[in-house]
Each structure stands twice: as structure tokens, then as C-alpha cells.
Amino acid sequence: MTKSKPWISLSGIGLFAVLLLAVAPLVLTDHWLNNLGKYCCWAIAAVGIGLAWGRGGMLVMGQGVFFALGAYSMAMHLTLETAGDRIPGFMVLYDPLAPLPVFWEPFRSTGFTLLAIVLLPVLLASSLGYALFKRRVKGAYFAILTQALAVALATLISSTIRETGGDTGLSDFKYFFGFVLNDPANKRMVYLIAAALLIVCLFAVWQLYRSRFGELLVATRDAEERVRFLGYDPANVKLVAFVVSALMASIGGAMFVPIVGIITPAEIGAAASILMIAGVAFGGRASLFGPALGAIAVGWGQSSLGSTWPDGWTYILGLLFIVVILFLPNGLSSLPARFTAARRSPDRQPAPAIVAAELEEARP
Amino acid sequence: MTDASLVVTDLHVEFSGFVAVGGVSFDAHPGEVRFLIGPNGAGKTTCIDAITGLTRATGSARLGGKELLGRPVHKIVRLGVGRTFQTASVFDELTVLQNLDIAAGRHRRSASLLRARRGTDGSIEQALEETGLAGEFATPSGILSHGQKQWLEIAMLLVQDAKVLLLDEPVAGMSQDERTATGELLQRIAAKRIVLVVEHDMDFMRRFATRVTVLHQGRVLSQGAVAEVQADPKVQEVYLGTAGAATTAAMSVVPEAAAGTHQRKED
Numbered sequence: 001m002t003k004s005k006p007w008i009s010l011s012g013i014g015l016f017a018v019l020l021l022a023v024a025p026l027v028l029t030d031h032w033l034n035n036l037g038k039y040c041c042w043a044i045a046a047v048g049i050g051l052a053w054g055r056g057g058m059l060v061m062g063q064g065v066f067f068a069l070g071a072y073s074m075a076m077h078l079t080l081e082t083a084g085d086r087i088p089g090f091m092v093l094y095d096p097l098a099p100l101p102v103f104w105e106p107f108r109s110t111g112f113t114l115l116a117i118v119l120l121p122v123l124l125a126s127s128l129g130y131a132l133f134k135r136r137v138k139g140a141y142f143a144i145l146t147q148a149l150a151v152a153l154a155t156l157i158s159s160t161i162r163e164t165g166g167d168t169g170l171s172d173f174k175y176f177f178g179f180v181l182n183d184p185a186n187k188r189m190v191y192l193i194a195a196a197l198l199i200v201c202l203f204a205v206w207q208l209y210r211s212r213f214g215e216l217l218v219a220t221r222d223a224e225e226r227v228r229f230l231g232y233d234p235a236n237v238k239l240v241a242f243v244v245s246a247l248m249a250s251i252g253g254a255m256f257v258p259i260v261g262i263i264t265p266a267e268i269g270a271a272a273s274i275l276m277i278a279g280v281a282f283g284g285r286a287s288l289f290g291p292a293l294g295a296i297a298v299g300w301g302q303s304s305l306g307s308t309w310p311d312g313w314t315y316i317l318g319l320l321f322i323v324v325i326l327f328l329p330n331g332l333s334s335l336p337a338r339f340t341a342a343r344r345s346p347d348r349q350p351a352p353a354i355v356a357a358e359l360e361e362a363r364p
Numbered sequence: 365m366t367d368a369s370l371v372v373t374d375l376h377v378e379f380s381g382f383v384a385v386g387g388v389s390f391d392a393h394p395g396e397v398r399f400l401i402g403p404n405g406a407g408k409t410t411c412i413d414a415i416t417g418l419t420r421a422t423g424s425a426r427l428g429g430k431e432l433l434g435r436p437v438h439k440i441v442r443l444g445v446g447r448t449f450q451t452a453s454v455f456d457e458l459t460v461l462q463n464l465d466i467a468a469g470r471h472r473r474s475a476s477l478l479r480a481r482r483g484t485d486g487s488i489e490q491a492l493e494e495t496g497l498a499g500e501f502a503t504p505s506g507i508l509s510h511g512q513k514q515w516l517e518i519a520m521l522l523v524q525d526a527k528v529l530l531l532d533e534p535v536a537g538m539s540q541d542e543r544t545a546t547g548e549l550l551q552r553i554a555a556k557r558i559v560l561v562v563e564h565d566m567d568f569m570r571r572f573a574t575r576v577t578v579l580h581q582g583r584v585l586s587q588g589a590v591a592e593v594q595a596d597p598k599v600q601e602v603y604l605g606t607a608g609a610a611t612t613a614a615m616s617v618v619p620e621a622a623a624g625t626h627q628r629k630e631d
């Protein structure tokens with residue numbers, strides 16, 4: 001479970017950092033660098049999902065909600081920054097004389113916006129998690145509940161077109177905290193920020209996984225009752241993982257906005273939330289790098305195949321998902337271990353470690 | 365004497381009308397290996413579930429004068445009550461050392477949880493020695509033998525510094541040698557702690573019990589020293605007249621599903 005040699009994981013993170021921060025800007029075109037930035041945002045959310053789902057056993061099907069908190073906080077700030085003293089353009093379209101909605105006003109402030117990106121997901125995840133985990137809501141019920149929340153938020157945003165931009169979303173941002181977003185150099189800087197944040201998140205979960213908390217989290221995932229009988233409250237253990245994963249989703253969402261230049265309910269709803277999960281399952285939910293690599297792979301597939309052959313891409317993704325679940329329940333990152341295990345003892349199956357956890361989850 | 369004792373008075377547990385435990389009273393003190401025996405379905409496990417807060421119960425269960433009933437599970441644990449389950453439940457994916465480390469952790473500050481483990485607590489080393497698991501500290505506990513898992517559970521209670529150890533059929537499925545080793549282990553650790561063993565193996569009980577309470581259909585049938593209980597005609601009747609037959613019957617019984625899952629057989 002725990003790596004006996006921490007430097008292997010650390011140098012993995014180091015290699016990842018070199019590739020993302022030094023190599024990628026040198027070899028990729030502006031267009032693809034920007035795309036990679038977008039995948040990094042999903043990867044940041046995916047790292048959080050790996051923590052909550054892979055290590056904590058909580059199937060978080062509604063991370064779009066927290067992604068949205070970060071994304072819309074950032075988008076409101078950038079919209080106001082672009083509009084200057086005037087009311088944002090899309091609002092004027094519906095009612096030229098109406099004032100700015102009150103909840104927009106504080107997002108003029110840079111400090112408030114940054115604080116909101118951090119505090120909103122923490123507050124929502126804490127109260128939601130507290131209510132759910134103390135009542136011992138888990139497994140499928142937890143998954144459905146979080147998913148429903150993502151659907152509800154997407155619907156709310158769709159239906160409040162004057163306040164939030166509705167289905168068309170928020171877009172046409174000209175500035176990012178004073179930097180002109182049209183400038184390729186600034187775009188590159190935004191990419192570097194997202195990539196650096198991904199590295200920071202990886203480092204954070206690396207430390208969490210090797211800490212005593214990480215061991216306790218796995219223990220809670222595998223035998224929650226037993227943990228309770230050791231004097232811990234499993235609800236608190238899960239709460240910490242859930243809140244951290246929500247924060248990461250929010251950070252991913254916040255960086256998504258200046259990189260992609262638009263945020264709509266489609267990016268945060270049920271389908272988007274499931275796509276985030278898909279990347280994590282694909283890469284290997286319980287491993288350190290699996291979630292991030294899986295998210296980047298799925299993102300890349302979406303922009304390369306998805307743009308040339310959108311219908312086919314959906315089917316390919318579905319098929320891939322089925323194949324991974326059937327043959328590689330621990331994701332692609334379990335391939336090397338599987339390979340060596342098979343070579344060492346060809347007749348012995350590798351220990352079905354994750355199966356027990358899955359059964360645990362399936363139970364209400 | 366009572367300030368360190370476990371005193372259960374008129375314990376009562378009902379499952380939607382079915383009385384599983386109907387007014388059970390007993391006490392247990394440090395220094396004795398206390399046994400709770402009875403045929404399958406007598407309500408032994410339910411008694412432990414009630415004391416540890418897993419099952420709602422009426423009556424009273426006091427530890428050193430503090431009422432346990434009505435508190436949440438983890439609070440009862442923090443008062444010093446530890447238990448094992450009928451089916452060994454250790455954290456299979458973690459090593460023996462990691463299992464013990466988690467058990468030792470409830471005394472630690474939350475902030476220290478964020479650091480990786482450096483070195484081993486003294487209490488952990490002691491428990492490893494005590495239970496004979498010192499050679500297995502790096503083994504993933506999922507691949508331990510059945511007996512070793514039970515010992516690991518006992519070791520976890522030791523590092524947890526439990527004042528009360530409630531052990532649900534700790535020797536079920538063990539070989540004769542393992543049973544003897546477990547019995548001797550229990551006698552050693554009982555010197556300073558309250559040890560309550562649920563069992564239906566009469567032979568094991570006879571060898572290691574100091575005092576015994578016999579349950580039958582949710583009620584106390586008999587109580588006292590081993591010899592007294594064995595001489596009790598009511599007990600002989602329940603156990604088909606001969607203890608030997610009961611032992612044979614008990615040996616063939618497969619442990620039920622873990623108590624935590626609430627999946628019980630009606631028997």
C-alpha cells in the first residue's frame with residue numbers, strides 16, 4: 001500500500017513538473033498548450049476525486065458543483081473586470097436599466113474572488129459532508145445525492161439567464177487580474193499557473209497518502225465500522241478528504257475560465273461530473289498519478305477525436321470505460337504491477353484489493 | 365472495587381418486538397478472565413453490541429461508574445471499551461504495523477495525523493511481542509492466518525489501551541495449539557484489564573475461565589465459578605446433558621458474518 005521508497009513518487013512528481021512546466025511550453029503550439037491547460041484543470045479536479053473516491057471510497061458524482069463554484073466566482077470577476085464601470089453586456093441585453101445583482105457586487109474585488117474560490121467549496125462541502133457522513137449516508141445513496149446536486153445547480157444556472165448568463169454562460173473575458181488575455185505571453189502564464197497548481201495538488205495528496213491520515217482514510221474506506229471501534233469518528237475522516245477534494249475541484253474550475261474563455265452549465269452538470277469520474281477510473285483511482293493522467297488522456301481524446309468525430313468519441317469513451325472496469329478495475333496505472341505479478345506467478349491472480357472496497361460501497 | 369469494573373444491570377435489547385436480551389445482569393473486574401457462554405442465538409453478541417453502542421438497549425452498563433448506554437460508539441471507545449468481532453476484521457490492505465498504528469492513534473493530536481509515521485511507538489512494540497506477531501509487522505494483514513488476525517485484533521486493543529476487552533469468539537476456527545496460546549495470552553493481559561470472552565466452546569471455557577455467566581434465550585441461566593456452573597442442572601440441560609457433546613457441537617459451528625454488517629442468521 002504505502003511506498004517504501006517515498007523518493008520514487010517524489011521524483012515522479014518532479015518529472016511531471018519538468019514535463020508540464022518546461023518541456024510542454026517549448027514543444028507545443030499555443031493552441032495545444034492552451035488545450036493542455038484545460039486538461040490540467042480537469043486533472044486538478046481529478047486528483048481530488050482520487051483522494052475522495054480512490055482512497056476514501058466516496059463516489060463523488062457531483063464534483064461539477066465545486067468546479068462551478070470556482071469557475072463562476074472567477075468568471076464573475078473577469079466579467080466585471082472586462083465590463084469596467086458598466087453593467088456586463090449580457091445583462092443589459094435583457095434589461096438595460098436593471099442594477100447589478102447584489103451577489104455580483106463583491107466579486108469586483110480581487111481578494112474576495114480568490115477567497116471565494118477557496119472558501120465557498122470548503123463551506124459547502126463541510127456542511128454537506130457533515131450532514132451526510134454523520135447520518136452515515138454512503139455508497140449509491142451518496143453518489144446519487146451528489147449527482148442530483150450537480151443537476152440542480154446546472155438547472156438553476158440555466159434558468160437564471162439574467163443573473164448568470166444561463167445556457168450561453170459567461171464568456172468574452174478580456175483581462176485576467178489586469179493581464180490582457182489576448183496576449184499569447186499572458187495565455188502562457190495562465191497555463192503555467194494551472195500546471196503549477198496541478199503539481200501542488202499532486203504534492204499535497206502525496207503527503208496526505210503517506211501520512212497517518214492517508215492510512216486512516218484507507219482503513220475507513222475498507223472497514224468503517226472497525227475504525228469507529230478504534231475510537232475515531234469515520235465521519236470526520238471522510239469529511240476532511242471530501243472537503244479537500246471539493247477545494248481542488250474549485251481550483252480547477254477557477255483556472256478553467258481564463259484558459260477556455262467560457263463557462264456554461266454544460267461544463268458543470270451531470271455529464272461533465274461523470275466525465276471527471278471517467279478520467280479517474282481510467283487512470284486508476286487509488287494511485288497517485290492515475291487520476292491526473294486519466295483526466296489528461298480523456299481531455300486529449302475529447303479535443304482530438306471528439307472534434308473530428310463527436311458521435312464516435314462518445315462510443316469510444318463508453319467502450320473504454322467498460323473495458324477498464326471489466327479488465328482493469330484499478331485503472332491503467334495498475335498495469336505495471338499486474339504485469340510483474342503475472343510474470344512472477346503466472347497462475348496467481350493479483351490480490352483483488354479494490355473488490356472489497358467496491359462491495360462495501362455497494363452496500364447501503 | 366467497582367470504580368474499575370464493568371457492571372451491567374438489567375440489560376434489555378429488542379429487535380422489532382423480538383426480545384434478544386431480556387434483563388441480563390453481570391459484572392466483570394480486572395484480574396479475572398470473565399466468560400459469557402451460551403448456545404448459538406443466546407444473545408451473547410447482542411450483549412456486546414449493546415455495551416459498545418452498536419445496538420440500542422435499555423438498562424444500564426457502567427464502566428467505573430460512567431454510564432455507557434446512549435453514547436455514540438466512538439465515545440464509548442474513548443472511555444476505554446474495546447471489542448473484537450466474531451469475524452476477524454482487520455484492515456486487509458494495511459500492514460500489521462499500520463493496523464496497530466491506527467489503533468494507537470486516538471491519543472494523537474489531529475495535526476500529527478498529517479505527518480508520515482517515523483519509528484514505532486513503544487506500546488506497539490510491546491503489543492507485537494505480547495501477541496507473538498513481532499515477526500509479521502511488515503506483513504499485509506490480509507494474508508495473515510485466521511489465528512494471527514485474531515491476535516492482531518487483540519494487539520490493536522492493547523495499543524488502544526482499552527480498559528475493557530470484549531472478545532467475541534476469539535478462538536473460533538483456531539487449532540488446539542492456537543487456542544492454548546490465546547488462552548494464556550488472555551490470562552496475561554487480564555491481570556490489569558477487564559477481559560470478557562464470549563464463547564460457546566465449553567472446553568476452552570473450562571481451561572481458562574475464572575467466572576462464567578451462562579446465557580440462554582436472552583436471559584441469565586446460571587452464574588458463578590466454572591465448577592458451580594458446570595454442576596448446575598439447568599446448564600446441563602441446555603448443553604444436552606454433557607459438556608463433551610456441546611464442545612463437539614460448538615466446534616462445528618462456523619462463525620457468523622461480522623456483527624458490523626447486521627447480517628445475522630436466525631438460528
Ligand SMILES: Nc1ncnc2c1ncn2[C@@H]1O[C@H](COP(=O)(O)OP(=O)(O)O)[C@@H](O)[C@H]1O
Pocket residue numbers: 379382384402403404405406407408409410411626628629630631
Ligand atoms: N440486528 C438484528 N435484528 C434482528 N434480530 C437479531 C439481530 N441481531 C441478533 N438478532 C437475534 O437475536 C438473537 C441473539 O443473537 P446473538 O446475540 O447474535 O446470539 P449469539 O451471539 O449468542 O449467538 C438471535 O435470535 C438473533 O437472530
Ligand SMILES: [Mg+2]
Pocket residue numbers: 408409410450
Ligand atoms: Mg454471536
